[in-house]
Amino acid sequence: MDITKARMKEHSGMITNDTSTTQFSFVVSPLKNRATVEENDYIAIDHPTHGENHPILATVTEIKSYEQVAGSTLSEKVGKMMATAHTIGYIDIKDKNKQIQKLATPPNPGSRVYLAYSEFLETIFTTDTNGKPYNPPLHIGTAAQTAISQNEKTKQLNYHLDPQALIFAHTLIAANDNHGKTYTATIIIEELANKTKQPIIIFDPYNEYTQPGYTAANTANPETLPKTVKQKQATIVTTQNQTPENKASFYTQALKTLWNARLQQTTPPFTLIIENAEKLDPATLEQTVYEGPKQGVALILI
Numbered sequence: 001m002d003i004t005k006a007r008m009k010e011h012s013g014m015i016t017n018d019t020s021t022t023q024f025s026f027v028v029s030p031l032k033n034r035a036t037v038e039e040n041d042y043i044a045i046d047h048p049t050h051g052e053n054h055p056i057l058a059t060v061t062e063i064k065s066y067e068q069v070a071g072s073t074l075s076e077k078v079g080k081m082m083a084t085a086h087t088i089g090y091i092d093i094k095d096k097n098k099q100i101q102k103l104a105t106p107p108n109p110g111s112r113v114y115l116a117y118s119e120f121l122e123t124i125f126t127t128d129t130n131g132k133p134y135n136p137p138l139h140i141g142t143a144a145q146t147a148i149s150q151n152e153k154t155k156q157l158n159y160h161l162d163p164q165a166l167i168f169a170h171t172l173i174a175a176n177d178n179h180g181k182t183y184t185a186t187i188i189i190e191e192l193a194n195k196t197k198q199p200i201i202i203f204d205p206y207n208e209y210t211q212p213g214y215t216a217a218n219t220a221n222p223e224t225l226p227k228t229v230k231q232k233q234a235t236i237v238t239t240q241n242q243t244p245e246n247k248a249s250f251y252t253q254a255l256k257t258l259w260n261a262r263l264q265q266t267t268p269p270f271t272l273i274i275e276n277a278e279k280l281d282p283a284t285l286e287q288t289v290y291e292g293p294k295q296g297v298a299l300i301l302i
Contacts, residue, residue: 001093001123003052007044007114008148012037013083015045015113019106021087026113028063028081037083039063040145042116047090048108054092056103057116057124058085085113091124098124099131118147118155126160134162138191140184161188163196166271169293171300181302182208185273188300192271193234199270200234201225201258205247206275207240222254226261229270244279252281259288262295269296277301 013026028037037043039060047054062084087107089100126137137160146154165171166188173181186209192198193213201217202209210216217228217237228235237254239247251274261267277285277299292299 001098001120003055003093005117005150006055006093006120007116010114011112012043012115013113015107015109015111016082017109019109021103021106023061023084023086024058024107025082025084028083031115036081037063037113037115042121042145042147043085044114044116044120045107045111048105048111050090050092053094054090055116056090056107057088057100059088060084061086095131097131098127099129100124100127115148118149118157121147122158122160125157128162128164134160134164136163136195137161138163138166138188138195140187140191161191163192163198166192166300167196167198167269167298170289170298173300173302182275185209185275185300185302186211189234189273193232197231199229199231199268200273201229201270202234202236202273203251203254203275204236204238205240205251205279207238208275209236209273210238219250222250222257225254225257226267229258229261229267231268248279248281251279252284255280255284255288259284259295259297262297269298271298271300273300273302275302 010031011029012031013028015024015026018025030036037060039062041060043058043060044055046052047056060083064082066080066082087103090103091098091100126134128134139158139160141159142156143159146156149155173184175181189200189202189209193200215228215233215235217235218224219237219239225237239250242250258272288297288299
């Protein structure tokens with residue numbers, strides 16, 4: 001990748017004298033095609049020793065305005081803006097794996113600040129901690145932050161998850177009621193089902209996850225559930241018409257059955273989504289949480 005593909009050519013500011021490896025301040029410069037730098041913008045600056053091919057990535061955390069005396073009287077004042085940025089790390093853009101590395105040397109005072117391009121940011125944010133691209137990236141929506149694209153248009157950044165994190169580790173989706181937990185889980189399940197071969201089991205007590213192409217499990221007998229664990233298949237286990245007590249008992253037994261099947265290796269590794277996880281027997285759930293990744297059981301708890 002060339003540096004012209006990573007950041008704007010026109011600079012957005014200049015770093016002041018006070019810099020560190022974690023944050024720095026810069027005087028904001030006006031841009032021709034945009035009003036100014038904004039809070040939460042992603043910016044790039046040259047690395048102090050490695051140069052422009054190792055840009056430092058940072059986010060703007062605060063912007064302050066002040067007035068500077070331009071002449072001999074107080075009436076001759078010029079409005080200025082000062083921004084503070086938090087350092088994320090730096091990237092070797094010539095390396096195949098775009099790993100974000102920890103900054104050990106503070107930026108040079110006087111360095112120019114540039115807005116990072118959205119295409120560059122989305123490339124960086126769809127790589128794991130070793131810099132390897134997500135395979136495949138699971139798209140779950142757009143972030144609140146915006147960035148400038150290479151054609152100089154402002155766009156929201158696409159947000160992705162690493163499927164390996166959902167296949168080999170546990171995930172918790174937590175929020176207050178009516179704040180999108182089930183909707184988020186639905187998007188994740190759909191992306192997993194469409195882009196990976198991972199078997200998916202969904203404990204759906206309120207019949208909220210039914211989708212065309214998903215398999216409905218026989219809920220009369222939880223012992224039959226292991227037979228539904230198949231690659232490239234999402235299975236819904238719903239108990240919509242049962243009492244809360246029966247639902248908790250059924251799903252606890254279903255979890256035990258699936259867990260024993262994995263111990264006996266009669267089912268392939270799978271991802272299990274549990275709605276209202278707090279309703280299950282704590283001891284049974286705790287065992288799956290602690291030992292699940294070693295046995296090929298990844299949980300998404302809601």
